[in-house]
Amino acid sequence: MKQRLVITILLGALAGLLVSFWPVQAAQSSTTTYFMHGYGSSARAEHQMTTYLTAHGASNTIVRVNVDRKGHAVLVGHVAKNAHHPLVEVNFADSRNTDFHQDGRWLKAAIEVGQRATKTKQINLIGHSMGNLTTLAYLNDYRQQADLPPVRHLVMLAGGLFPGMKAELTSELTKNLPAHLTVLNVYSTADQRVPNAASRRLRPLFKSRAASYREVKLTGLSHSQLHESRRVDRLLLHFLFD
Incomplete structure (x- = not known):
């Protein structure tokens, strides 16, 4: 009887250790995704x-990073030790700034603040509309900075390059893409703001140069609906987390 009691106590202690250590291991293997x-x-x-992503089990954490007009970034929310694939909503106070390299610096500030909280080893970037130019500027200007995490997945929603923009915005990126970068470019035939031709101009930047490049043309979704669509949500879920 005493022997059985000792075995029961030992098994209970072992289960407790597994429960206490598992969340930390999950956090270490996670990827943080930044939305722009x-x-x-x-x-x-x-x-x-x-x-949508948290409701479907891809993550258990949503936080926000606010970036003011001077580029100062502040985390809003809490990242627990058992955070799995944290999701970070980036918010620019000056959302009408068209100096894309400055926008890239602001995104860098947001990522630095986010990474101090999440401590993940790699990140994903998702941009909508001009947010894609911000992510491109970030990659172009900071992809080789050793203290920043590597970008694993890049998602471009309603993105595009207009004539004359590629050389100025992606001058360094065209020479050296981040290793293992996978790219998803999603656009819609009903987008009235970014022509499909501009979205397809992203193809030469990544095709045959990124680890993988996928282009998805949807129908019937307006410019704004590309960030408010279950079809897009499902694409993100499978592209980022399968």
Whole structure:
């Protein structure tokens, strides 16, 4: 009887250790995903996507990083030790700034603040509309900075390059893409703001140079609906977390 009691206590202690250590291991193997809104928008445009991903088990954490007009970034929310694949909604106070390299610096500030909380080894970037130019500027200007985590997945929603923009915005990126970068470019035939031709101009930047490049043309979704669509949500879920 005493021997059986000792075995029961030992098994209980072992189970307790497994429960206490498992969340930390999950956090260490996670990837943080940063969402970047477009011109004149805010983190509200990102919330549909983040809530869908958490509702479908891809993540258990949503936080926000607010970046003020001087580029100072502040984390809003808490990242627990058992955070798995944290999702970060980036919010620019000046969402109408068209100096894309400055936008890239602001995104860098947001990522630095986010990474101090999440401590993950790699990140994903998702941009909508002008948010894609922010993510491109970030990659172009900071992809080789050793203290920043490597970008694993890049998602471009309603993104595009207009004539004359590629050389100025991606001058360094064209020479050396981040290793293992996979790219998803999603656009819609009903987008009245970014022509499909501009979205397809992203193809030469990544095709045959990224680890993988996938282009998805949807129908019937307006410019804003590309961040408010279950079809897009499902694409994100499978592309980022399968």
